[in-house]
Amino acid sequence: MRHRTTRQLETIESVLQKAARPLAIAELHAAALERLPGLGIATIYRAVRELSDAGSIVSVTYAGQPQRFEWAVARHHSHFICHTCKRVFDIEAPLDVPLPEKRPKGFLFQGDEVIYYGQCRDCRKRSKK
Numbered sequence: 001m002r003h004r005t006t007r008q009l010e011t012i013e014s015v016l017q018k019a020a021r022p023l024a025i026a027e028l029h030a031a032a033l034e035r036l037p038g039l040g041i042a043t044i045y046r047a048v049r050e051l052s053d054a055g056s057i058v059s060v061t062y063a064g065q066p067q068r069f070e071w072a073v074a075r076h077h078s079h080f081i082c083h084t085c086k087r088v089f090d091i092e093a094p095l096d097v098p099l100p101e102k103r104p105k106g107f108l109f110q111g112d113e114v115i116y117y118g119q120c121r122d123c124r125k126r127s128k129k
Contacts, residue, residue, distance in 0.1 A: 083117060
């Protein structure tokens, strides 16, 4: 539950809502600094904790990657991880795949996740030069 809305929190919320991909703390800090110079890293951590506790953002974590955060959305989407720059991108890929017919006895499916790997557009452009 949020106690107060500050200019700092509003800036951080706006960055996360408008981000086209999940952001690591360092990426979130850099983007928020462009809008609000002087914003401290401790403020980013506090805001992330508050927004996470409120259910406004979700954590995106993959092995060997920094923890990232994205605005919580109701729509199903997948992620793409660039092997070169290690950034994680949202992919609009709704899945109409039925649950496995032969699921293990007694198992309850609660969700799924699809991760694509490859090279992002920016890294492909750099590698062609």
